[in-house]
Amino acid sequence: MATIYEVSALAGVSLSSVSRVLNDHEHVSKKTKEKVVAAMNELNYRPNTIARSLASNRSNSVGVLVSELHGPFFGAMLSSVELELRKAGKHAVITAGHSDEESEINGLDFLIDRKCDALILLVDAISDDYLIKLSKGNTPFVILNRNISEISDHCFYLDNELGGYLAAKYLIEQGHKEIAYISGPLTKQDSTERLTGHKKALAEANISFKESLLYEGDYLTKSGRDGINYLIKHKTTFTAVACSNDEMASGAMRGARDHKWLIPEQCSFIGFDNAFFTEYLYPQLTTINFPVNDMAKMSTQWILKNVYKQKELDIINMFIPELIERQSVKKN
Amino acid sequence: MATIYEVSALAGVSLSSVSRVLNDHEHVSKKTKEKVVAAMNELNYRPNTIARSLASNRSNSVGVLVSELHGPFFGAMLSSVELELRKAGKHAVITAGHSDEESEINGLDFLIDRKCDALILLVDAISDDYLIKLSKGNTPFVILNRNISEISDHCFYLDNELGGYLAAKYLIEQGHKEIAYISGPLTKQDSTERLTGHKKALAEANISFKESLLYEGDYLTKSGRDGINYLIKHKTTFTAVACSNDEMASGAMRGARDHKWLIPEQCSFIGFDNAFFTEYLYPQLTTINFPVNDMAKMSTQWILKNVYKQKELDIINMFIPELIERQSVKKN
DNA sequence: ATTCAATATGGAAGCGCTTCCAGTTTATTT
DNA sequence: AAATAAACTGGAAGCGCTTCCATATTGAAT
Numbered sequence: 024m025a026t027i028y029e030v031s032a033l034a035g036v037s038l039s040s041v042s043r044v045l046n047d048h049e050h051v052s053k054k055t056k057e058k059v060v061a062a063m064n065e066l067n068y069r070p071n072t073i074a075r076s077l078a079s080n081r082s083n084s085v086g087v088l089v090s091e092l093h094g095p096f097f098g099a100m101l102s103s104v105e106l107e108l109r110k111a112g113k114h115a116v117i118t119a120g121h122s123d124e125e126s127e128i129n130g131l132d133f134l135i136d137r138k139c140d141a142l143i144l145l146v147d148a149i150s151d152d153y154l155i156k157l158s159k160g161n162t163p164f165v166i167l168n169r170n171i172s173e174i175s176d177h178c179f180y181l182d183n184e185l186g187g188y189l190a191a192k193y194l195i196e197q198g199h200k201e202i203a204y205i206s207g208p209l210t211k212q213d214s215t216e217r218l219t220g221h222k223k224a225l226a227e228a229n230i231s232f233k234e235s236l237l238y239e240g241d242y243l244t245k246s247g248r249d250g251i252n253y254l255i256k257h258k259t260t261f262t263a264v265a266c267s268n269d270e271m272a273s274g275a276m277r278g279a280r281d282h283k284w285l286i287p288e289q290c291s292f293i294g295f296d297n298a299f300f301t302e303y304l305y306p307q308l309t310t311i312n313f314p315v316n317d318m319a320k321m322s323t324q325w326i327l328k329n330v331y332k333q334k335e336l337d338i339i340n341m342f343i344p345e346l347i348e349r350q351s352v353k354k355n
Numbered sequence: 356m357a358t359i360y361e362v363s364a365l366a367g368v369s370l371s372s373v374s375r376v377l378n379d380h381e382h383v384s385k386k387t388k389e390k391v392v393a394a395m396n397e398l399n400y401r402p403n404t405i406a407r408s409l410a411s412n413r414s415n416s417v418g419v420l421v422s423e424l425h426g427p428f429f430g431a432m433l434s435s436v437e438l439e440l441r442k443a444g445k446h447a448v449i450t451a452g453h454s455d456e457e458s459e460i461n462g463l464d465f466l467i468d469r470k471c472d473a474l475i476l477l478v479d480a481i482s483d484d485y486l487i488k489l490s491k492g493n494t495p496f497v498i499l500n501r502n503i504s505e506i507s508d509h510c511f512y513l514d515n516e517l518g519g520y521l522a523a524k525y526l527i528e529q530g531h532k533e534i535a536y537i538s539g540p541l542t543k544q545d546s547t548e549r550l551t552g553h554k555k556a557l558a559e560a561n562i563s564f565k566e567s568l569l570y571e572g573d574y575l576t577k578s579g580r581d582g583i584n585y586l587i588k589h590k591t592t593f594t595a596v597a598c599s600n601d602e603m604a605s606g607a608m609r610g611a612r613d614h615k616w617l618i619p620e621q622c623s624f625i626g627f628d629n630a631f632f633t634e635y636l637y638p639q640l641t642t643i644n645f646p647v648n649d650m651a652k653m654s655t656q657w658i659l660k661n662v663y664k665q666k667e668l669d670i671i672n673m674f675i676p677e678l679i680e681r682q683s684v685k686k687n
Numbered sequence: 688a689t690t691c692a693a694t695a696t697g698g699a700a701g702c703g704c705t706t707c708c709a710g711t712t713t714a715t716t717t
Numbered sequence: 718a719a720a721t722a723a724a725c726t727g728g729a730a731g732c733g734c735t736t737c738c739a740t741a742t743t744g745a746a747t
Contacts, residue, residue, distance in 0.1 A: 026733055037697040042735060050695055072468040074733035076405045077702050092449075093434040098425030105424055105451050109458070114465055117424075117449035119437050126441075133446055136404040244635055273635045280637060303576055303605045305612060305637045358703055369727040374705060382725055406703035409732050 025066035034062035045070060076138045084114040085326060086134030086142045090122040095270065095298035096315070097145065100167065103319035104143055111327055113140075124148040135162050141330045143167065143322055147211055163330050165322045169212060170341075179322050179340055183213045186311045186344035187220025190265050190293045193309070193346055195228045198355030199263040199291065203236040205250035205275055207267040214242075217267050217295065235259050240271050247274025248281075255282060262290060262355050269294035269301050269310055276304065276351070291352040306350040314342050357398035366394035377402060408470045416446040417658060418466030418474040422454040427602065427630035428647070429477065432499065435651035436475055443659055445472075456480040467494050473662045475499065475654055479543055495662050497654045501544060502673075511654050511672055515545045518643045518676035519552025522597050522625045525641070525678055527560045530687035531595040531623060535568040537582035537607055539599040546574075549599050549627065567591050572603050579606025580613075587614060594622060594687050601626035601633050601642055608636065608683070623684040638682040646674050 031041045036055055043051045044059045062068070076082045085108055091097045105115045116139060120127030127148045134142055142164035144154075151171045157164065158174045170180040194202055204221055207214035222232050238253050240246030247266060251274075254261070266272035272294035276286055284290050286306060294301060294310035301308035321342075327333040363373045368387055375383045376391045394400070408414045417440055423429045437447045448471060452459030459480045466474055474496035476486075483503045489496065490506045502512040526534055536553055539546035554564045570585050572578030579598060583606075586593065598604035604626035608618055616622050618638060626633060626642035633640035653674075659665040 028733080038734085039697060039699095039736080040695085043696090046735080050693090052695060055696080069464075069468065071409075071733050073405055073408045073470055074702095075735075077403075077409050077704085078733075078735040080702080080735095091434065092424075092437055093427075093430030095425075098430045102423065102425040102451070106453075109451075109453075115450060118447060119434070119441075121438075121441075132401070133404075136401065138405055244631070273632070276637070277635045277639075299576070300605070300632060303609045303636075305608070307609075360703075370704085371706080371727060371729095372725090375726090378705080382723090384725060387726080403703050406732090407705075409734090410703075410705040412705095412732080 024071075025068045026071070027068075029066055030059065030062045030068050033066060034058040080138060081140055082138045084116050084137075084139055085323075086137070086139035087115050087117045087145075088120055088127065088130045088134060088142065089117070089145045090120045090127065090147055092117075092119050095300060096268070096296055096313075099299065099315045100145060100319060103316045104323065107320050107323040111323060111331075111333070113323075113326075113331075120146050120148065122146075122148050124150070128153070131157075135160075141165075141326045143326070163326070165325050167318060167322060175340060176338075177325075179318050179325075179342070181213070181313055181318075181342050181344055183216035183344075184220035184223070186295060186313075187217035187265075187267075188224045189220070189344060189346050190295065190311050191221040191224035192227075193348075194263045194265060194291065194293060194352065195224060195230070197263075197291070197352055200230055200355075201236070201261040201263070202230075203238070203250075203254050203259065203261040203264040205238045205240050205247055205264060205266045205271050207240060207242040207271075209239055214267055221265060233259075236261055240267070242268050242271060244270040244274040244277075247271030247276075248278035249274075251275045251278030251282075263293070263352065264290065265293050267295055269296045269298040269308060272308055272310070272351075273300070273304055276308075287351050287353040291355075293352055297347050301347075301349070304351075309349045309352045310347050312345045312347050314344075318342055356403075357400045358403070359400075361398055362391065362394045362400050365398060366390040412470060413472055414470045416448050416469075416471055417655075418469070418471035419447050419449045419477075420452055420459065420462045420466060420474065421449070421477045422452045422459065422479055424449075424451045427632060428600070428628055428645070431631070431647045432477060432651060435648045436655065439652050439655040443655060443663075443665070445655075445658075445663075452478050452480065454478075454480050456482070460485070463489070467492075473497075473658045475658070495658070497657050499650060499654060507672060508670075509657075511650050511657075511674070513545070513645055513650075513674045513676055515548035515676075516552035516555070518627060518645075519549035519597075519599075520556045521552070521676060521678050522627065522643050523553040523556035524559075525680075526595045526597060526623065526625060526684065527556060527562070529595075529623070529684055532562055532687075533568070533593040533595075534562075535570070535582075535586050535591065535593040535596040537570045537572050537579055537596060537598045537603050539572060539574045539603075541571055546599055553597060565591075568593055572599070574600050574603060576602040576606040576609075579603030579608075580610035581606075583607045583610030583614075595624070595684065596622065597625050599627055601628045601630040601640060604640055604642070604683075605632070605636055608640075619683050619685040623687070625684055629679050633679075633681070636683075641681045641684045642679050644677045644679050646676075650674055 027041050031038045040055050041059050044056050089097055108115045118130045120130045127146045145167040155173050166178045170178045206218050225232050238250035240250050272292050276292050279290055294308045297310045297312040301310050324336050325338055328336050359373050363370045372387050373391050376388050421429055440447045450462045452462045459478045477499040487505050498510045502510045538550050557564050570582035572582050604624050608624055626640045629642045629644040633642050656668050657670050660668050
């Protein structure tokens, strides 16, 4: 593997000059540049990224840390973020945290140690305090799907409360009064916010919120099914169930069907996120849209602006959910 | 940020000694080791991974290149690979190739330039020749879901033909004779192999394969729906449809339902992969299991054995698909 | 022609670590 | 106690690049 040294020898110029053309510096004469480029081609030269990082303390790459690598929401977000970075000519270095504080911090250190120019974090186990402290460090970062007020300009998030509100309001407008709710883990910010929105809509319609109609799931498909079974076992009655994400809604529908319920005739369902598969469920799932791509795009714009000083762009931190009306809710 | 130099000064030993304890070398006295560790703790020392890579030409990380970051199959594989590596104390550096040859090669170079100790490749745009040439280079790698005979010991793949065969055979056993087939892109190895297996089962049962009942999809959900529409538009008749993956099966069911067909009463469906969501479709999808986790585990074992010389393990390159019987196929 | 600034180039130090070699100390054997 | 091997330690070069500083060259302005 040829080095910058061999290139300089072949081109008959100094190391510094080669380095300059490599980095697109100003103040390099056309002639030297041509000589160097020719030499590079002849030697099939490829710069050693590691050496560059060590000497310059930069890497031209952005670290992405996600709590999970799979699942419709994380998958879509990951994919979208990577695509946006790629468009901007930056490489994404992706790693996973598994929603475990130690692993997440470990992943964070890994990316920082690798001298990523910036980080994109989609994590939930690392504490607010830790992130606030991190913001005083040298590696700039943004946080997705989470709002920490002390550093909210680094955060990109959905108006979850509005989303929860919209879902419940729609069910109420369709004539439902007894509405069960399957939430995500109530230790997580987005879960509690969505539930708050739900309650707000009920209150506005003078419907009292019943604890007995609440089941705390974990955002995974299975817990939707568990939720339905729990509600049925406890002999609660309801005509609709709102779920804190689409996967649980899908699980809940499966659970309802195990009990021979007709959907939506006997029970309506509404999800959250508008994951790609919701359109392919039967019946097609009515849900709340989470503008994943917009958020991904905005977060990379923040980085291009603040880290790479590329463009002067307006940054929006909060995104607005919207109702997607399909066929899983019937008029009551 | 403290360096090895400061540690050596504080501990009163040489740079080399510090490096030795850092790398768990033999021949370091207990006393020196203790002094060094104490100094490291006091200074809150964190090794600079970049510098280590430059000096040693290693990185203690494994590069993972996938064509897509999302989707049930890629997501599951990615997640599983990462988990196995993590268990083995290796870090995964993940990047995406977007099924485009230039991007994939670009991603490959990125990982090689970053001195990954080994690579795990789940790509389909890079040519066999390129990979064969790559196998003569310095970075060891394995290839998932693809078999290149010249380097088949680096390859981990499913017996796709058997899978296709199993699916068709099951449909035939259930009394189906007119079976439509929605394939993946026929430029891809797995697609054609699955189709070959399908044809083989038909032939064994003396059922002739009709070109008119074949639709070439692209493995995405939408193309399953398109396939059904195409088949209906061309006035073909069939009582079952076999799909080359679960997403297309899900799309096909949706398409059938758009035409008010009852599933499985009027038409049976079978998928491929046994993606997590198939259990939550309605009706639950009968499909062929792809042992994603086993493959992921085996590929990291190959790396632990061949690159990190950790264990002496048996390596299996070909995996066996199995029928998962659920409710989307009825007796005819 | 002379001056001065702008532009272009080379030299050399240094980024933080690994690793080879040589030298020193300790333990083991006779 | 001497001889030998084994265990341990330090010095120094070097991984491939960037970047600061100093010097050389060019061109424009007087």
